[in-house]
Ligand SMILES: Nc1nc2[nH]cnc2c(=O)[nH]1
């Protein structure tokens with residue numbers, strides 16, 4: 001314990017394994033000045049620790065202390081049109097709304113103002129870690145990384161690559177895309193901020209040529225550790241058909257990424273709703289994370305992922321908001337909708353496919369495909385996401401040695417959407433927050449030991465209202 005460690009006292013709830021919550025009523029977390037968790041103690045030990053003259057004591061009373069949320073897949077520029085244009089399926093939605101909107105990020109002044117609002121909104125909702133897609137534009141993507149750094153969010157940021165099948169107002173040449181990606185990676189690594197990291201981000205197979213994908217795989221592999229890779233995979237049936245026509249030489253959609261060196265233990269793919277058993281085996285064997293984005297999957301009528309099967313088969317799974325395919329910036333929404341999606345699967349309405357070679361085939365059997373519990377969904381929104389993003393040793397729960405990324409939840413805040421009744425247990429209150437709560441209940445947002453929900457952050461949000 002260093003001389004200025006801080007003792008945060010409150011009701012601690014975090015996930016130790018899928019479906020396994022630990023609850024410490026009036027427990028405490030000791031955090032060093034470097035923002036790292038030194039120990040977690042039960043109520044009985046708190047009094048002794050409090051007596052230590054060298055420790056700062058922060059008594060949070062009735063509040064809950066929970067890990068920060070990990071949004072494994074979010075498009076920062078798409079926050080500009082969030083909650084609008086929700087009536088089309090993926091490929092039409094991209095052409096009608098997404099591409100014209102992303103093209104505006106060519107202008108760095110516009111990008112700065114949009115990105116400030118978006119990042120502030122995600123952070124204020126308790127997203128302590130986000131894996132962002134930006135756009136193809138180098139300057140504005142650097143600005144996004146600078147803003148994430150400035151507000152102190154943990155962010156993984158990707159310059160999007162698009163050199164084929166894209167409108168002429170949102171396309172780059174192969175060589176420019178490679179050059180700008182290298183420059184962006186150098187820009188982010190040059191910050192020497194452990195909270196902000198680059199990620200290689202081919203938009204998806206239809207918009208990234210073979211030559212570009214191969215070069216991106218090489219850029220990822222040329223660093224130690226490898227630069228992370230994120231993209232979209234098997235989200236929509238027309239998309240999958242199109243990829244099949246484009247790459248008859250590959251065995252499957254996932255195999256296209258694999259053959260271009262883009263699947264490894266630091267890769268994670270959004271959606272994967274319609275992946276075959278063979279693809280799921282490939283993803284598991286390569287250590288690729290699956291980012292389940294249920295709001296987007298419903299909103300773009302893509303399908304309901306069989307998340308239980310992914311977990312049973314040993315894949316890493318996290319959750320994503322996929323703004324603006326998904327209409328909510330809050331991971332509470334992703335958590336709730338992941339439960340709804342898994343309930344659809346459990347009643348025989350999900351993405352079963354005719355996947356007979358799978359040992360877990362036989363969808364429709366409610367017994368075999370149990371819906372996610374709230375504790376499991378919470379695990380995916382915290383630990384699961386951290387593991388997908390290769391941050392499992394750093395965040396996700398409160399094990400000593402990890403960074404203190406935490407939310408202080410006040411269920412009784414003035415104007416709270418959550419009612420607390422006499423006799424409620426801590427877990428009752430926690431569940432009510434998960435299902436009914438919102439950012440009003442999220443009083444403080446700690447990233448690496450510092451509260452980032454500051455007046456400055458509120459001012460950033462207020463600025464967008466002017
Ligand atoms: N949901 C979603 N899927 C995509 N596939 C390619 N681009 C996108 C995108 O921006 N959003």
Ligand SMILES: [Zn+2]
Nearest residue numbers: 073232270322
């Ligand atoms: Zn997406």
